[in-house]
Amino acid sequence: GQQVMQIPQYQHVQEGEDFTTYCNSSTTLSNIQWYKQRPGGHPVFLIQLVKSGEVKKQKRLTFQFGEAKKNSSLHITATQTTDVGTYFCALMKNAGNNRKLIWGLGTSLAVNP
């Protein structure tokens, strides 16, 4: 079935450095969602991208959807300790009344103060 691959699996940065996680698929994606999960917490929705080449910003976070809709990225500028957590990309698959998310393995971000 359709899968999404995420890299890197782990990233350790100094506070103030930038961070990027990438999500790739071998097939065209209809959409991509991004979630953040804090340690011990639950996934929290960040954004959904649906258009080819789409770029969306949320403060220090920039989300991109590739032109071919086969990849996506999340970039954080000047990381802070509050950015710590695992960032997941997920593909929403619709089949009739059923909606399910297919998740990547996530990128765990650690930030040194």
Added chain:
Amino acid sequence: ETGVTQSPTHLIKTRGQQVTLRCSSQSGHNTVSWYQQALGQGPQFIFQYYREEENGRGNFPPRFSGLQFPNYSSELNVNALELDDSALYLCASSPGQGLGTGELFFGEGSRLTVL
């Protein structure tokens, strides 16, 4: 917060036992889905309920079953527990089909340990 509540938050069972996990969806949401998240992994889709009927299932055996009630709350039941069932079980609610942005609203999860 998301308005989705799950109980219990933590529980410990032994192999072969049965467990019931509960979820109250966000007000106005008639769709509930359940995910299993093993340590260090992404969530895996178990099944979804829409208006009290299961309308989608992931790659999980029949001993994983569920219910949705008229108030759209939901239960996940797991029979004959195995060690590999140890995981965080997440419930997510969403509005009916064609509504909302596609965002799922997750509860805090129920962490199950099977000994």
